[in-house]
Amino acid sequence: MRDNNYHSVKPLLDNKRPQVYIETYGCQMNVNDSEVVLSILQKAGYSLCPNIEDANLILVNTCSIRDNAEQRILGRLDVFRLEKKKRTNVKVGILGCMAERLKDELLSNPAVDIVAGPDSYRDLPRLIASLSSGEKQINTILSQEETYADISPVRMDQNGVSAYISIMRGCNNVCSYCVVPYVRGAERSRDPKSIIHEAKELFKNGYKEINLLGQNVDSYLWVDPSNPTKKVNFAQLLELVALISPKMRVRFSTSHPKDMGNGVLYTMAMYPNICNHIHLPVQSGSNAMLEKMNRKYTREGYLERVAKIHEILPDCSITTDVIAGFCSETDRDHQDTISLFKEVRFDNAFMFQYSERPNTKAARKFKDDIPPEVKTARLNEIIALQNAISLENNQKTIGQKYEVLIEGASKRSDEELMGRIPQNKACVFPAKGHKAGEYVTVRINSCTSATLIGEIIEEEHKSLLDKIL
Ligand code: 5AD
Numbered sequence: 001m002r003d004n005n006y007h008s009v010k011p012l013l014d015n016k017r018p019q020v021y022i023e024t025y026g027c028q029m030n031v032n033d034s035e036v037v038l039s040i041l042q043k044a045g046y047s048l049c050p051n052i053e054d055a056n057l058i059l060v061n062t063c064s065i066r067d068n069a070e071q072r073i074l075g076r077l078d079v080f081r082l083e084k085k086k087r088t089n090v091k092v093g094i095l096g097c098m099a100e101r102l103k104d105e106l107l108s109n110p111a112v113d114i115v116a117g118p119d120s121y122r123d124l125p126r127l128i129a130s131l132s133s134g135e136k137q138i139n140t141i142l143s144q145e146e147t148y149a150d151i152s153p154v155r156m157d158q159n160g161v162s163a164y165i166s167i168m169r170g171c172n173n174v175c176s177y178c179v180v181p182y183v184r185g186a187e188r189s190r191d192p193k194s195i196i197h198e199a200k201e202l203f204k205n206g207y208k209e210i211n212l213l214g215q216n217v218d219s220y221l222w223v224d225p226s227n228p229t230k231k232v233n234f235a236q237l238l239e240l241v242a243l244i245s246p247k248m249r250v251r252f253s254t255s256h257p258k259d260m261g262n263g264v265l266y267t268m269a270m271y272p273n274i275c276n277h278i279h280l281p282v283q284s285g286s287n288a289m290l291e292k293m294n295r296k297y298t299r300e301g302y303l304e305r306v307a308k309i310h311e312i313l314p315d316c317s318i319t320t321d322v323i324a325g326f327c328s329e330t331d332r333d334h335q336d337t338i339s340l341f342k343e344v345r346f347d348n349a350f351m352f353q354y355s356e357r358p359n360t361k362a363a364r365k366f367k368d369d370i371p372p373e374v375k376t377a378r379l380n381e382i383i384a385l386q387n388a389i390s391l392e393n394n395q396k397t398i399g400q401k402y403e404v405l406i407e408g409a410s411k412r413s414d415e416e417l418m419g420r421i422p423q424n425k426a427c428v429f430p431a432k433g434h435k436a437g438e439y440v441t442v443r444i445n446s447c448t449s450a451t452l453i454g455e456i457i458e459e460e461h462k463s464l465l466d467k468i469l
């Protein structure tokens with residue numbers, strides 16, 4: 001089934017081959033897609049180029065989720081245009097969500113030679129070769145089947161410890177504010193055998209943490225095409241991945257409150273290597289807004305899911321996404337979000353102002369009527385509250401010991417390492433001769449709202465997993 005060699009999990013750097021430079025914006029799924037693209041291009045003879053100046057091919061994997069993401073990327077096109085003026089032998093390809101959304105509009109930009117949507121990466125070698133005709137090239141056909149299951153992503157992150165695996169593509173939810181279903185197409189689940197194979201190979205190559213990715217992992221459902229009675233759901237997939245090795249951590253993202261069943265929570269409770277962290281985007285604390293957003297759950301339903309998480313997984317952390325200033329949001333609606341944040345006390349949150357996306361249901365049906373300054377004020381209130389809660393939650397870890405998987409040097413100093421506790425909080429501590437990929441036990445001594453600060457307990461640094469085994 002697999003046609004790529006796993007010795008190529010690390011990118012090939014070879015300056016005798018044509019050089020491709022890849023820039024990635026947006027979500028983890030996009031990071032993983034860029035790894036798929038590199039795999040396809042390495043097979044087609046390219047080698048990864050770390051700097052733009054030496055590249056023959058510049059690829060930008062783009063994001064459309066909010067207008068400011070798109071504006072930032074459009075600004076980069078000016079830089080690429082200058083690069084093309086300096087050298088004649090460089091081509092520029094726009095990939096991903098903006099490619100899908102803007103299609104010919106992007107192709108007509110003088111900086112752009114290729115436009116390729118998220119389902120057309122296998123076609124990239126042909127698109128590149130066809131440039132010799134002198135014509136720009138575009139493929140934005142969305143697929144019902146493409147999951148890139150047989151392609152081994154080439155990992156560009158270099159940390160060699162934690163890797164993403166996409167388990168599904170697309171989204172069927174149609175939240176009214178969201179552009180994703182339009183740019184990534186219908187939901188499809190990837191063959192579990194190819195997922196397990198990829199995870200096993202990563203473990204063999206020294207990786208210690210797998211992040212299973214999907215827009216809505218709880219609706220993962222693989223039906224065997226040759227025997228439709230054979231099915232694998234997300235809880236079962238999670239278990240299969242956890243069973244590969246107790247020394248490999250498993251994480252996943254993103255869960256949807258309307259679909260996250262207790263089965264997943266019980267599976268998490270059964271396997272210590274499935275990390276106790278759930279990213280459960282709430283988007284709003286107001287039932288009126290949730291209805292308008294087409295989220296298909298209520299505030300009460302969401303709180304019930306949170307209660308169930310705490311009941312089955314008492315030390316599980318919960319993080320969220322929220323949107324401030326959605327169409328017609330009243331001060332009362334906003335206060336509902338504030339009160340929900342106070343009630344749930346999330347460990348962390350990604351917080352955004354509403355940004356109208358053309359052609360979404362919200363753009364067609366509702367007025368984007370909250371003044372920008374009101375959106376900003378509401379967002380700032382949520383951010384200030386969440387920062388205080390994150391700090392208070394982190395302070396509760398002081399004096400506690402956690403298993404940490406070391407990811408590498410901390411940003412501040414080479415003498416300090418950075419890793420994560422199972423609850424996904426980042427932790428920094430003096431290296432004491434340890435290195436990336438090791439499990440250590442760390443006692444937390446202090447913290448900020450974003451980071452735990454601790455020290456390795458030498459006499460106890462044996463991994464919790466080692467103790468269990
Ligand atoms: N405006 C603002 N935020 C958005 N998100 C998705 N669409 C929009 C939009 N139009 C946020 C949601 C989602 C996260 C990935 O991005 O909170 O969960």
Ligand code: SF4
Nearest residue numbers: 026027063064065097
């Ligand atoms: Fe990811 Fe959504 Fe941005 Fe596409 S639009 S890159 S799916 S966040």
